[in-house]
Amino acid sequence: MTPDRSCRLGISMHRDRFAAAVVESDGTVLASIERPTPTATVTTVLPVVVDELMAQAGPRGVDLEHIQQVMVGVSEIDGLAGLPGAEAGWRRWPGQLGPVAVVRLGAATTSLPPLAGWPASFRATVSIAEACVAGGARLDGTDFEPLDTAGLVAFARKIAGKVNAVAVSSVFAAVAPGHELAAAGLLRAELGDSVPILLSHEMSGSGLLERENATVLQAALIRRAWGAAHRLRRALVDVGLSHAEPFLARNDGSIMTVDYALTRPLLMHGAAAAVGARGAALLAGEPEALVAFTDVDGEPTAVCSVTAGSAQLAAGSTVIAGVQTGLRTVALVPTTPPIGGTGCGLPQLAEAVDRAKSSPRDLPLLVIGPGAEKLVDTLPGPLPGTTLVCCPPRADAAAAVGVAVAPVSGEAVRMFSANSPHGDDIRHRVKEQARAAAVHAGADPATVAVTDVEESTVPYVSEPTMVLRVRAEGPPRVGWRRTYERS
């Protein structure tokens, strides 16, 4: 049966509040709510969402069966998972982290062994064993060291039966992931298919340590993510949405299927801000803008900048649970005062607006979040550096709208010699990989397309070397049916 209309349900959760919206596949917003919640798990929020949203959307001819996808965004994975450094009272995924084992391919990299910079107690919770074994690549694609298969097998036997997941990283994995793939095969043969093996080349971000840290955090979160995914699916069945495919929002403001997220839970970090900015730009019809986030009292909390409808990501790395990771998140400029300063008011907002910009050009400031209208009402006059300050329609639920309309994305990165005779071939292949990644994450295979190609040179290296980064996007797939409904 194909329903006559195709709608999406978007839910965004930030701390102790959530927003939800029903959006038609053409982008028309049919209903939205924004509420506080004592226990902001998707499972407790969903029944409220369905009751209240359907009461609004029902008169417009929308029924639960019209909802084809449910998209969920969260603000901070460290808070969600109760990682150290997160605010107290912000714990939602019960259960244990890890335990994982960490393998680094690259024996001559011991100036900082795996997890060496981690907070000691956190490290002890997450990992039971780490090893540097020979392997990895050099920039030109040749072996950094020959892969130590015997060492890998010995390590695998040591950890067999004791770990929930293994994180594997290797030197220059973005140039040549071969050793990571070979190591995964060896580990799987020893540990069995039930232990997920996470490979660093699937995490973006250059720099061995940041990529490794991100891979280890992913591995540590897997068990919690599986539990959370199970609860989300069950909750969907309970509210009568068993036919809708669940998606999760990710760091860059796009979405991915729950299946895809199961081995990449870290990508959910910072998603609420990214989809909030996307929703604000869409609702206001301003693809080039600044977005201010507010709390329920109408205080501005942070500002970010939006280009071509998407939030700009920070250039640097993201610290999660006290650990540097290669994950890129929205370049959020907090309105809290500089070191030693006091107060938070209009001058601070104006300064945050200026700091969030990448050029002196005046831009519209879109205010969203639960206190959006309150903030705009209290502004005494125009704000320096802005063309206008406005509250887009449904500003309180902008993040829910943003997640409902977000595309599915995929990325592929490759480093190669600028003198390679196969340059065009490589470019073609990397574009295919980006499209394949997007389809893997749940994009509609028929319409997914390359949206961004970025080619740069690696500075200061003697052999001219290119870094090619390709991004592909497409709308989420439709007509999905759960595996256990087939046959």
Add this chain to the structure above:
Amino acid sequence: MHLAGGRLRDFARGCDALGGGGGGQARYALPLAAHAVELTGPVQVVQPAELPPDGLVMPCTFLGAPAIGAERIGTCREAATIRVHIERHFGKPVVAMLCNEIGGFHGAASVALAAHAGLPMLDADGMGRAFPGMSRVAMHLAGVTPDPVVLADEHDRVVAVHAGDGWAERMARSVVVGFGDRGVSSEYVMTVDQVADAVITGSVGKALRIGELIGEAASVPDAARAIVAEFDGLLIAEGRVTAALPEPGRHTPATIEGTGADSGRTLRLEAGHEYLAVIEDGEVLATVPDIITVFDTYTGEALGAGELRYGQRVVAVALPCPDVWRTPAGLDLVGPAAFGLDLPYRPVAAS
């Protein structure tokens, strides 16, 4: 004096401040140093007078492309390998390590190298700040020969270059290319006797002190004021970056517009790999080789020349360079003209 724990963090902050926008960021080398000290215990910082006069002092530094170093992080045992070769070549023990470049990444990284080599660090360095190039060191001005340049990669491949002044850097660089654009090198090995007139003394203590001042201050502008007061520098201005470099390493000016008490002032900041000059209304306020440092007032970090972005709130200061760079020979090597600027050198005067 020794380096460990919280003092390492202070030291790294001071190294960043002395980088003058160049030399990479010491904060990225801090984890290496912290781990090395965890393994070997604190690194002692020593004065030349505490060392035997005929003992060897071994400068040591990373060479190569940052993008390679981010993947091939090495073992820091390279320094121990190099030490063995130098002792064998000279037939004498190495008694201390010398940091080549206190400014930025290499200042903090040298703690890791010293720890792994089992050496104390001399309270000195070769530059007193950061400069690109191997020969922009006080040892070169003092006539110390760079030979032999001993280079090692993380797999204990060692090359000794005996090429003489002028060729040493060229040959050493091609060795590093052979290593795959990453290696560790030592050049300008001296005896303790030679050190007195051939290095910039007190650099390690100075970086540590600057870091302490930053850590103690109630705000970033306060820290900047404390630093210029203690080191006879000039507080240039507080402001916001209104035009930033399109690409690091290019000679394009950035603009800082004054805020607060400095409202109405506009500064032009010339930058290459590091900050080269600050100009206001056609008047030169500071140039290389004096150290121009731009602190982000929100994070307290000293911003590298490639990290400047529109909208940043900053406080800019200039610190006097070591005296050796203010001599005619020093200015030939590292004065404004050496960096392609057609500006006179006007020493920074205390504000």
